[in-house]
Amino acid sequence: MKHIRILHTADLHIDTTFFSVSQKAELLKHELLETFGKIVNIAKEKNVDAILISGDITDNGTMSQASYKYMCDAFDKICHIPVFAILGNHDFGFNYTFPENVHLFGTDLNFVSLKDADIYGAGFNFEKDVSPLKDLVIKDNGKINIMLCHGTLNGTTDNPFLSSDIEKSELNYLALGHNHSHDGVDKKGNTYYCYSGVPMGRGFDELGEKGVIIADIYENTVETEFVPLGSRKFVELSVDCDGLSNYIEVADKVMESVNDKDLYKIVLTGTPSGHINPETLSAVLQEKLFYAKVVDKTKVQVDIEELAKGQNLVGYFVKNAMNNQQALDYGLKALNGERIYTDED
Numbered sequence: 001m002k003h004i005r006i007l008h009t010a011d012l013h014i015d016t017t018f019f020s021v022s023q024k025a026e027l028l029k030h031e032l033l034e035t036f037g038k039i040v041n042i043a044k045e046k047n048v049d050a051i052l053i054s055g056d057i058t059d060n061g062t063m064s065q066a067s068y069k070y071m072c073d074a075f076d077k078i079c080h081i082p083v084f085a086i087l088g089n090h091d092f093g094f095n096y097t098f099p100e101n102v103h104l105f106g107t108d109l110n111f112v113s114l115k116d117a118d119i120y121g122a123g124f125n126f127e128k129d130v131s132p133l134k135d136l137v138i139k140d141n142g143k144i145n146i147m148l149c150h151g152t153l154n155g156t157t158d159n160p161f162l163s164s165d166i167e168k169s170e171l172n173y174l175a176l177g178h179n180h181s182h183d184g185v186d187k188k189g190n191t192y193y194c195y196s197g198v199p200m201g202r203g204f205d206e207l208g209e210k211g212v213i214i215a216d217i218y219e220n221t222v223e224t225e226f227v228p229l230g231s232r233k234f235v236e237l238s239v240d241c242d243g244l245s246n247y248i249e250v251a252d253k254v255m256e257s258v259n260d261k262d263l264y265k266i267v268l269t270g271t272p273s274g275h276i277n278p279e280t281l282s283a284v285l286q287e288k289l290f291y292a293k294v295v296d297k298t299k300v301q302v303d304i305e306e307l308a309k310g311q312n313l314v315g316y317f318v319k320n321a322m323n324n325q326q327a328l329d330y331g332l333k334a335l336n337g338e339r340i341y342t343d344e345d
């Protein structure tokens, strides 16, 4: 029976700056590199026939000498496993060579044969905003056909392609890169496909567990497994402050459902019975957790109708902001001299 086992990853974004979590940026940058080391180890443990990297190897086309050497050493450690890679839209200006076991496809669609499979690939096209999937013509239907592609499914920009392009491709497996979240494996026609997602979250827009895909690809079917990489997670935690009266009570509640490894965005909701000082809460949580930021979306417990009657700044403000709950909540806090903790901080 024809069969090939591959490890599918993408969007490594090596040397991401992590500017949104500046205090921990350098450490996280290093951990991202170590996550790449973990990927290579998993490839070895799972005895894969090949590793596929579907673009965005770097975050901006360059990497430090240390990161480049780390990657080369990691590839050397698995010199018996072939690696197939393409460049993504973040790899503009990429000018590195990797050890011999790494095959980096150019921009023009091409393929390499390995065991029972033909592996097609083409790097991100900066000149022509169209996916190479649209030009794909399979050479040998008697083989297992796989393709690496970096672009937007059913989008309009960034090398877009359609579900119907997948359906008519006659590929067995399409290893996608560009979308940073893995939303399961899909199938169109006879083609199994997925975005593997990033190997490690890099901000509060990349939440939760990240990993790689191990796929056993047969002529008529594909079996896949999502293997978590155990990297630090970005987590958004909503905390209902109904009835809580101060920052200590809120901090206690937060500590019940966190660990000291992950990065947290703590979103305060509900109507507290007393004043919660977000500044103090933030300082306390930052001390207890690896990383914490507080976003205050609590409602102020006041009699709006009564306030609106006031012949003063507060009364004037409330009268005019009456129909906008968020403006009222933030405005009343601001008028009370508090710093406002919003999502934009």
Ligand SMILES: [Mn+2]
Binding pocket: 011, 013, 056, 088, 090, 178, 179, 180
């Ligand atoms: Mn990317």
